[in-house]
Amino acid sequence: MAREQFQNLTEPMYYILMSLLKERCGVDIMESVEEISKGRVRVGPGTLYTLLGKFEKENMIRETEVQGRKRSYIITEKGKEILLDEYKRLITMVNDGVVYMEGEV
Amino acid sequence: MRNKNKKRTFFIYLPYECTAVEEYLEQMAEKGWLLESIKGAFLKFKKIEPQRIKYSVDILSNVSIFDHKDSDVALEYREYCQAAGWTYVCQAGKIQIFYTKDDKKTISIHTDEEEKFKSVFKASLSNVAMQLFLIFMFMFNLYMQLFLGSTDFALASNLGIASIVAMFSAATISGIRIISFIIWIIKARSKLKENRFMPYNNYKQLRIKNILTKAYTLIMLLTLFSLIVLDKDNSAAFTISLLGMICIPTIVAICAQRFINKKRYSKNTNMAITISSTLVSIYIVLMFTGIVVIWSINGVRENKVPKEKASLTLSDFGYKENNNESPYITFDRSIVAQRIYYSHGNGNEFLNYTIFQSQYPWVSKFYEKRLLVRHRRYGDDLKQENTKLPRTIKVYSDSEKRFFIIISENKVVDIRKDFKNISDEEFLNKAYEKFFK
Numbered sequence: 001m002a003r004e005q006f007q008n009l010t011e012p013m014y015y016i017l018m019s020l021l022k023e024r025c026g027v028d029i030m031e032s033v034e035e036i037s038k039g040r041v042r043v044g045p046g047t048l049y050t051l052l053g054k055f056e057k058e059n060m061i062r063e064t065e066v067q068g069r070k071r072s073y074i075i076t077e078k079g080k081e082i083l084l085d086e087y088k089r090l091i092t093m094v095n096d097g098v099v100y101m102e103g104e105v
Numbered sequence: 106m107r108n109k110n111k112k113r114t115f116f117i118y119l120p121y122e123c124t125a126v127e128e129y130l131e132q133m134a135e136k137g138w139l140l141e142s143i144k145g146a147f148l149k150f151k152k153i154e155p156q157r158i159k160y161s162v163d164i165l166s167n168v169s170i171f172d173h174k175d176s177d178v179a180l181e182y183r184e185y186c187q188a189a190g191w192t193y194v195c196q197a198g199k200i201q202i203f204y205t206k207d208d209k210k211t212i213s214i215h216t217d218e219e220e221k222f223k224s225v226f227k228a229s230l231s232n233v234a235m236q237l238f239l240i241f242m243f244m245f246n247l248y249m250q251l252f253l254g255s256t257d258f259a260l261a262s263n264l265g266i267a268s269i270v271a272m273f274s275a276a277t278i279s280g281i282r283i284i285s286f287i288i289w290i291i292k293a294r295s296k297l298k299e300n301r302f303m304p305y306n307n308y309k310q311l312r313i314k315n316i317l318t319k320a321y322t323l324i325m326l327l328t329l330f331s332l333i334v335l336d337k338d339n340s341a342a343f344t345i346s347l348l349g350m351i352c353i354p355t356i357v358a359i360c361a362q363r364f365i366n367k368k369r370y371s372k373n374t375n376m377a378i379t380i381s382s383t384l385v386s387i388y389i390v391l392m393f394t395g396i397v398v399i400w401s402i403n404g405v406r407e408n409k410v411p412k413e414k415a416s417l418t419l420s421d422f423g424y425k426e427n428n429n430e431s432p433y434i435t436f437d438r439s440i441v442a443q444r445i446y447y448s449h450g451n452g453n454e455f456l457n458y459t460i461f462q463s464q465y466p467w468v469s470k471f472y473e474k475r476l477l478v479r480h481r482r483y484g485d486d487l488k489q490e491n492t493k494l495p496r497t498i499k500v501y502s503d504s505e506k507r508f509f510i511i512i513s514e515n516k517v518v519d520i521r522k523d524f525k526n527i528s529d530e531e532f533l534n535k536a537y538e539k540f541f542k
Contacts, residue, residue: 026185
């Protein structure tokens with residue numbers, strides 16, 4: 001089920017998982033997503049909060065530390081696998097584009 | 106003195122009307138009012154410099170209706186939003202309200218419309234379930250009052266009629282709400298494909314809806330008030346207990362909510378508190394209803410119904426009245442119908458009848474149909490009789506000639522008799538003469 005739901009990661013999902021390759025507290029993810037994408041992708045706090053809940057439920061990330069109400073997370077092996085799959089898929093897409101579109105466009 | 110720096114408004118909204126509420130709050134800010142808190146449908150504002158403010162009326166579906174205010178989940182969520190530049194205003198159940206003065210730099214709380222749709226949908230479900238429950242309850246009650254029970258009692262009392270109108274209109278309103286929610290889901294689903302959130306309606310529509318709701322509530326409250334307090338037929342005790350029935354559950358619910366918010370117990374404890382407080386109010390209401398019934402029965406005995414109301418008596422047939430016990434007579438009247446009930450026996454003979462009369466032929470016709478159905482349900486094999494009475498009068502009777510129903514255009518008399526030595530024709534003539542001439 002989980003694999004199906006996260007088969008194709010949405011852009012925010014992709015960037016959130018990427019930023020969690022390092023341990024980070026929830027609030028910092030917003031900034032790091034913006035940083036990684038050089039300001040192109042921004043995740044709203046509400047969306048981030050819901051997605052973190054979903055990722056945690058699917059064991060794609062885990063909680064590492066709780067300080068007061070500040071929770072930190074890091075990606076799990078399962079999460080890494082899904083992220084990597086998506087990364088490979090995107091590369092394939094780009095490569096196919098390179099072969100097929102160059103010269104055409 | 107009213108504080109000039111504060112303003113309260115009454116504003117009814119549902120979770121999926123969040124964008125319309127945002128519009129309303131933004132308009133208020135432009136008029137110089139900043140939202141301070143929400144209690145149910147009451148919004149409290151404080152005076153500020155008129156300015157452009159961007160509001161976000163946000164639904165946090167993780168918060169349960171049994172959670173106390175400012176639960177840990179809500180507090181954590183707020184930190185996320187505050188980190189993104191939103192200022193927290195207040196909470197109303199699952200709804201969290203934020204604002205920002207710099208809407209160009211601040212990112213919207215939801216950047217994924219699909220997720221937003223899901224949380225709004227989830228938050229609306231409990232409301233829709235509640236509406237469905239109300240429809241079911243009201244419809245069941247209407248069915249009981251109009252089709253199963255003694256229809257005459259509901260139609261011949263103003264309170265009965267008011268409750269029929271109130272329940273029917275409330276069920277209709279709930280029905281319309283559910284239908285519009287379903288329409289919203291369908292529309293929103295198709296809009297989502299374009300990655301856009303489908304607002305349920307805009308502020309203009311919500312305002313019109315609000316005005317209608319307020320007018321409806323006001324009319325219902327005034328009607329109820331005039332029926333309970335101003336109706337002279339009701340005794341003071343009846344009035345007080347009826348008002349108690351309405352006020353007590355409200356007071357108990359408010360107290361329970363305050364207690365829950367103050368004590369900050371876990372969700373399960375809160376659920377237990379809510380359920381037990383509901384049970385307590387049901388118990389108190391039942392007790393009050395009992396008192397009302399006893400009082401109203403006593404009330405009938407106290408202010409005796411004049412005997413003339415019951416025009417047909419045992420003595421009309423030459424029988425002795427029972428001297429030990431006076432006839433049991435009740436009289437009820439509403440704006441559409443009146444009802445007289447008479448019952449008396451002397452040990453050997455017995456007479457009992459209900460006269461139902463209405464100035465509206467269709468009300469009388471409705472009662473007639475229900476009455477026949479009811480008799481048949483009890484196994485009385487009623488058939489229409491040929492009589493020597495005028496053609497406009499219909500008569501139904503069973504094979505043992507114990508039950509008679511005499512019907513004119515606006516009057517239905519349901520009679521049960523246990524007489525000896527009197528022919529049916531003689532009896533019918535007498536009854537016709539007394540009731541219809």
